[in-house]
Amino acid sequence: MAKTALQFRHNSRDVAVFVDGGANLLTTLRELVGDMTPKFGCGQGGCGACTVLIDGDAHLACLTLAETVAGRAVETLDGLKDGPNLHPLQRAFMEHFAAQCGYCTPGMLMAAKALLDRNPSPTRDEVVNAIAGNICRCTGYEPIIDAVLAAASGGMRGLHGPEHVPSPHMSPRTF
Amino acid sequence: MARHRGRGMASINYPIGMNLGGDPSQALVHSNPSGKFTVSLSSIDLGQGMKSVTRQICAETLGVPVEDVYVDTADSDTGPHCMGSFASRGTHRVGNAVMAAAREARGVMMEAAAEELEVNAADLDTDGRGNIHVKGAPHRSISTKDVAVAAQFKQGKTISGRGIFLVPLSAVDPETGEMSPATCYAHACLVAEVEVDDETGEVAMVRMDSAYELGRALNPRLVEQQLVGGAWMGISHALFETTEPYYPDPGHGPRDFVDYLMPGPGDICPHDIAVLERPAADGPFGAKGPGEMCANPVLPAVANAIFNAVGVRIDELPITPEKVLRAIRAQGGARPQARR
Ligand code: FES
Numbered sequence: 001m002a003k004t005a006l007q008f009r010h011n012s013r014d015v016a017v018f019v020d021g022g023a024n025l026l027t028t029l030r031e032l033v034g035d036m037t038p039k040f041g042c043g044q045g046g047c048g049a050c051t052v053l054i055d056g057d058a059h060l061a062c063l064t065l066a067e068t069v070a071g072r073a074v075e076t077l078d079g080l081k082d083g084p085n086l087h088p089l090q091r092a093f094m095e096h097f098a099a100q101c102g103y104c105t106p107g108m109l110m111a112a113k114a115l116l117d118r119n120p121s122p123t124r125d126e127v128v129n130a131i132a133g134n135i136c137r138c139t140g141y142e143p144i145i146d147a148v149l150a151a152a153s154g155g156m157r158g159l160h161g162p163e164h165v166p167s168p169h170m171s172p173r174t175f
Numbered sequence: 176m177a178r179h180r181g182r183g184m185a186s187i188n189y190p191i192g193m194n195l196g197g198d199p200s201q202a203l204v205h206s207n208p209s210g211k212f213t214v215s216l217s218s219i220d221l222g223q224g225m226k227s228v229t230r231q232i233c234a235e236t237l238g239v240p241v242e243d244v245y246v247d248t249a250d251s252d253t254g255p256h257c258m259g260s261f262a263s264r265g266t267h268r269v270g271n272a273v274m275a276a277a278r279e280a281r282g283v284m285m286e287a288a289a290e291e292l293e294v295n296a297a298d299l300d301t302d303g304r305g306n307i308h309v310k311g312a313p314h315r316s317i318s319t320k321d322v323a324v325a326a327q328f329k330q331g332k333t334i335s336g337r338g339i340f341l342v343p344l345s346a347v348d349p350e351t352g353e354m355s356p357a358t359c360y361a362h363a364c365l366v367a368e369v370e371v372d373d374e375t376g377e378v379a380m381v382r383m384d385s386a387y388e389l390g391r392a393l394n395p396r397l398v399e400q401q402l403v404g405g406a407w408m409g410i411s412h413a414l415f416e417t418t419e420p421y422y423p424d425p426g427h428g429p430r431d432f433v434d435y436l437m438p439g440p441g442d443i444c445p446h447d448i449a450v451l452e453r454p455a456a457d458g459p460f461g462a463k464g465p466g467e468m469c470a471n472p473v474l475p476a477v478a479n480a481i482f483n484a485v486g487v488r489i490d491e492l493p494i495t496p497e498k499v500l501r502a503i504r505a506q507g508g509a510r511p512q513a514r515r
């Protein structure tokens with residue numbers, strides 16, 4: 001099958017890969033870019049483990065056609081920490097024991113980041129809503145919700161926001 | 176058409192581990208020349224925290240800082256044998272094996288230290304901070320690192336220990352058939368409050384209150400994490416999860432995870448937990464195990480709460496809206512029971 005050249009921003013750098021027509025973003029990130037932080041849970045939009053940010057909005061990488069991110073900014077868990085310093089959300093997840101097996105954690109962190117970038121002091125309901133598409137088999141969600149609220153009330157201040165201005169609406173390119 | 180509140184409760188008596196073949200697990204502990212210790216296990220940490228707990232048990236038994244212990248798990252090709260991570264057995268069975276291995280390793284460590292300090296090993300003690308000293312004379316001391324180096328390069332000794340835990344065989348009473356299948360039991364009681372919609376058959380969790388008696392909580396934060404997460408699994412088994420949602424027609428069964436329902440963040444409820452600690456006589460530092468048993472009381476409590484709310488007794492899991500609705504119809508409408 002013919003391959004297409006695809007360029008996009010992956011966290012803090014530009015990447016270029018050749019993708020098959022119809023390839024999804026999750027496989028592209030994991031197999032071509034080598035970023036294993038977005039997880040494959042179900043491959044069909046049911047679990048949220050593959051959540052990444054595209055131009056600041058949370059998307060399911062497994063349901064996103066790779067070619068649609070051409071020229072756009074894709075953020076994954078791999079880019080969340082700042083050198084050796086964990087992101088406040090990551091610290092809050094540790095402090096609140098918000099991970100057990102950890103499989104849902106990358107998706108949870110990215111869904112939470114999408115929320116806090118746009119709404120730095122969410123209510124509990126808003127947090128629940130933001131992670132409503134993410135399944136966790138282990139924690140019972142309570143510690144995750146607590147961690148996101150804690151990161152919101154304490155940690156997010158003084159952190160550099162994303163380079164772009166997040167749009168208040170869902171991206172029109174939602175798949 | 177209305178929503179009905181109901182409250183139900185359940186108590187459980189949970190045998191820790193199983194009995195088959197004595198339910199054994201093994202552990203090996205050895206020191207590296209750096210004075211750090213490695214615990215080798217084939218037991219699996221699925222995220223429940225067994226690595227943390229066995230690390231604590233090993234450090235406490237050896238008398239060294241917890242930072243000086245590394246736990247290597249889950250290569251069943253090369254590690255010592257383990258029956259597995261199930262039946263709330265990890266802390267109790269594997270913990271006991273680690274304790275036995277660490278005790279033996281501690282014995283060698285003290286002998287090696289005694290040789291360096293030229294005293295009797297029985298006169299030595301550890302300070303838990305990485306030093307071994309003569310009892311009553313803390314200035315006559317040697318670091319565990321120096322002991323490890325001396326054992327390795329001077330004395331030619333391996334500071335190591337082997338441990339196994341095997342449940343003693345319980346004889347069957349020929350008269351009554353009675354035997355004792357488990358060596359210790361954990362207990363729990365849980366009250367669930369639900370809201371049942373008699374138009375849709377949907378059951379919403381309102382709140383849960385529970386008390387768990389599980390021996391000594393070796394790591395209270397991990398115990399709490401297990402209980403919160405396990406109760407979620409209980410809700411999931413009670414109301415959501417099945418591989419046959421459209422039974423009796425298996426042809427309409429789920430083919431993938433999208434059809435396999437589990438509660439999302441919006442389906443949980445406040446859960447207040449009390450942990451009671453009654454040390455088990457044969458548990459490592461008195462621990463039993465909170466692992467699997469924390470999901471169990473939720474199921475009967477939810478089924479009882481549904482009966483209390485609308486008067487229908489569903490005895491097949493999961494309790495789906497369809498089953499609730501059919502049962503309500505069959506009895507000619509919701510029959511709320513006396514409020515409990
Ligand atoms: S892998 Fe994308 S939603 Fe499950």
Ligand code: FES
Nearest residue numbers: 100104136137138
């Ligand atoms: S921590 Fe295991 S799935 Fe969330």
